[in-house]
Amino acid sequence: MYRKYLWVIVVLIAGVSACNKEITAEYESFRGxxxxxxxxxxxxxxxxxxxxxxxxxxxxxxxxxxxLSSNNTxxxxxxxxxxxxxxxxxxxxxxxxxxxxxxxxxPPIMNLAWSTSLMWDGGIVDLDLQPIAPIxxxxxxxxxxxxxxxxxxxxxxxxxLFQKAYGSPEITSTGFLKALSQxxxxxxxxxxKYDSVMRNQALFTAEEQEGYQLFRQKCNTCHxxxxxxxxxxxxxxxxxxxxxxxxxxxxxxxxxxxYKFKVxxxxxxxxxxxxxxxxxxxxxxxxxxxxxxxxQHTPNLDPLFLVNAQPGLAISAAERQKxxxxxxxxxxxxxxxxxxxxxx
Amino acid sequence: MKRILIIGITTAAxxxxxxxxxxxxxxxxVKADLSxxxxxxxxAADLQMNTATYNNAAGESFKVTKLKYYVSNFVFTNSNGTxxxxxxxxxxxxxxxxxxxxxxAELQVPEGEYKSVSFIVGVDSLRNTMDVSQRTGxxxxxxxxxxxxxxxxxxxxxxxxxxxxxxxxxxxVFQYHIGGFGGYSSSTANNxxxxxxxLTARGVAKVKSGKSTNIHLMVDILxxxxxxxxxxxxxxxxxxxxxxxxxxxxxxxxxxxxxHTEN
Numbered sequence: 386m387y388r389k390y391l392w393v394i395v396v397l398i399a400g401v402s403a404c405n406k407e408i409t410a411e412y413e414s415f416r417g418x419x420x421x422x423x424x425x426x427x428x429x430x431x432x433x434x435x436x437x438x439x440x441x442x443x444x445x446x447x448x449x450x451x452x453l454s455s456n457n458t459x460x461x462x463x464x465x466x467x468x469x470x471x472x473x474x475x476x477x478x479x480x481x482x483x484x485x486x487x488x489x490x491x492p493p494i495m496n497l498a499w500s501t502s503l504m505w506d507g508g509i510v511d512l513d514l515q516p517i518a519p520i521x522x523x524x525x526x527x528x529x530x531x532x533x534x535x536x537x538x539x540x541x542x543x544x545x546l547f548q549k550a551y552g553s554p555e556i557t558s559t560g561f562l563k564a565l566s567q568x569x570x571x572x573x574x575x576x577x578k579y580d581s582v583m584r585n586q587a588l589f590t591a592e593e594q595e596g597y598q599l600f601r602q603k604c605n606t607c608h609x610x611x612x613x614x615x616x617x618x619x620x621x622x623x624x625x626x627x628x629x630x631x632x633x634x635x636x637x638x639x640x641x642x643x644y645k646f647k648v649x650x651x652x653x654x655x656x657x658x659x660x661x662x663x664x665x666x667x668x669x670x671x672x673x674x675x676x677x678x679x680x681q682h683t684p685n686l687d688p689l690f691l692v693n694a695q696p697g698l699a700i701s702a703a704e705r706q707k708x709x710x711x712x713x714x715x716x717x718x719x720x721x722x723x724x725x726x727x728x729x
Numbered sequence: 730m731k732r733i734l735i736i737g738i739t740t741a742a743x744x745x746x747x748x749x750x751x752x753x754x755x756x757x758x759v760k761a762d763l764s765x766x767x768x769x770x771x772x773a774a775d776l777q778m779n780t781a782t783y784n785n786a787a788g789e790s791f792k793v794t795k796l797k798y799y800v801s802n803f804v805f806t807n808s809n810g811t812x813x814x815x816x817x818x819x820x821x822x823x824x825x826x827x828x829x830x831x832x833x834a835e836l837q838v839p840e841g842e843y844k845s846v847s848f849i850v851g852v853d854s855l856r857n858t859m860d861v862s863q864r865t866g867x868x869x870x871x872x873x874x875x876x877x878x879x880x881x882x883x884x885x886x887x888x889x890x891x892x893x894x895x896x897x898x899x900x901x902v903f904q905y906h907i908g909g910f911g912g913y914s915s916s917t918a919n920n921x922x923x924x925x926x927x928l929t930a931r932g933v934a935k936v937k938s939g940k941s942t943n944i945h946l947m948v949d950i951l952x953x954x955x956x957x958x959x960x961x962x963x964x965x966x967x968x969x970x971x972x973x974x975x976x977x978x979x980x981x982x983x984x985x986x987x988x989h990t991e992n
Contacts, residue, residue, distance in 0.1 A: 430860070502913075504881070507915075509883045514880070517880035529875055531872060557869075558872070559862040561871070562861050635970070636917070637915050638918065638971060
């Protein structure tokens with residue numbers, strides 16, 4: 386009898402100590418922002434916002450907190466879901482507060498430290514100023530910045546977390562926005578098979594290798610390695626939808642920018658469907674169909690799609706299979722499962 | 730002859746006394762208070778928000794429900810020709826007609842006599858692209874500036890004039906939001922406007938410690954609507970992006986006049 390209890394106690398103690406160990410391990414393993422060896426220098430100015438564990442954790446809590454919306458129901462994580470590489474899987478456009486619908490597909494939060502602009506139209510350049518847009522957007526979180534900060538000030542948890550992060554319980558826009566930046570900057574996806582191959586830790590299969598060669602001939606100008614975007618804005622010949630979204634034109638109001646959207650990264654593309662700025666294409670095959678047979682000669686069509694008399698790219702069925710094999714090497718499951726980036 | 734002499738002596742006396750009054754001892758190493766007051770008016774009448782009805786040059790009647798604008802980057806020209814630029818961080822003010830405490834730019838400048846003032850309507854491109862930690866006070870995007878900031882196309886709104894008009898097909902409402910500092914990486918229209926006002930005709934500013942000098946400006950909001958382009962609420966009820974705001978910015982360069990200086 387006595388012995389039985391002893392066993393239970395031993396098991397309990399072991400369990401608790403294991404937990405402690407895990408926490409300690411996580412603390413010790415927090416290495417801040419790590420520059421992947423095969424990536425260029427980041428665009429983000431880390432000099433103004435050096436990543437620390439406490440600030441990152443504050444940012445992570447804010448990212449997953451629905452307090453950032455007017456009726457406390459929508460968090461950043463609502464439309465940027467980690468298991469979908471921080472996109473809104475299965476949604477052409479996201480439904481925000483009160484199920485209001487937007488007009489654009491929720492882009493992945495991934496490798497933003499290298500992003501020279503944000504949003505499909507590049508209307509935001511500084512990552513620190515990015516959260517203002519969804520927080521104040523009528524169809525997304527529909528709140529105001531002063532109100533969000535006041536909610537945080539009146540919460541039981543946040544003043545202490547700001548104290549921990551910044552040495553003062555005062556909740557300022559700078560502290561708030563920079564903590565969110567820290568979380569987003571830590572969302573680095575650099576452990577795909579492609580990355581392993583580039584770091585000489587793995588080899589492509591023959592099909593992937595052929596796909597890679599084709600990719601470099603036909604796709605790499607816009608979807609430039611290793612981030613798989615050149616950060617430019619281009620019209621890829623999508624037929625205008627009912628929304629008739631003019632894209633980059635909204636920001637610059639220059640006729641030559643009408644229908645141009647940011648070239649998205651192709652990393653994690655198996656998890657980020659649907660595709661295009663409005664999520665109109667549900668599968669990779671649909672994307673290839675677009676580029677091979679459905680490119681429309683709308684104003685400002687990128688000249689890269691006009692090499693032949695017919696707008697579009699010449700990609701055979703066999704080439705498509707090889708390209709898809711290569712593109713799948715851009716998937717990074719470790720990014721989707723990284724506990725550090727998950728809601729705690 | 731005697732009379733002439735008397736006149737001469739009297740004149741000399743007057744001039745010398747005037748001169749004495751006009752040249753107080755200024756110490757350019759000492760800074761003193763100088764405020765610039767922005768007195769919002771509509772034509773020859775003080776602006777009455779929400780109640781009074783005005784007419785624009787397009788013949789449309791309207792009421793004003795909101796008037797806010799940034800003034801910043803103040804530079805004063807001394808009568809001796811030198812200029813003083815107010816340190817940039819102390820140089821941003823949001824004039825808000827609904828807030829009696831937000832109608833003056835309160836500044837500190839070296840003692841001296843100033844013959845002109847210049848400032849910009851809006852927020853300069855440098856501050857518009859600065860790190861968020863440099864955006865404090867009236868530029869705090871989670872504070873006073875939250876109503877004067879475009880989140881979707883990063884940048885401060887320089888000037889907001891809103892109101893009601895039966896001419897507007899947008900529910901009888903008009904909203905003119907003017908911004909645009911020239912763009913980060915891709916250039917956009919630049920709606921920053923610099924205003925320079927000569928103070929000599931209606932009173933130079935004599936800035937000296939221990940007193941507070943006030944430069945009183947009149948700001949005629951009708952001139953924001955009428956001028957190079959006569960704005961019509963029927964044809965353009967809403968301005969919520971950069972390019973359509975340019976005609977309004979071109980108009981409002983003429984809305985500031987110097988009324989007097991209280992020395």
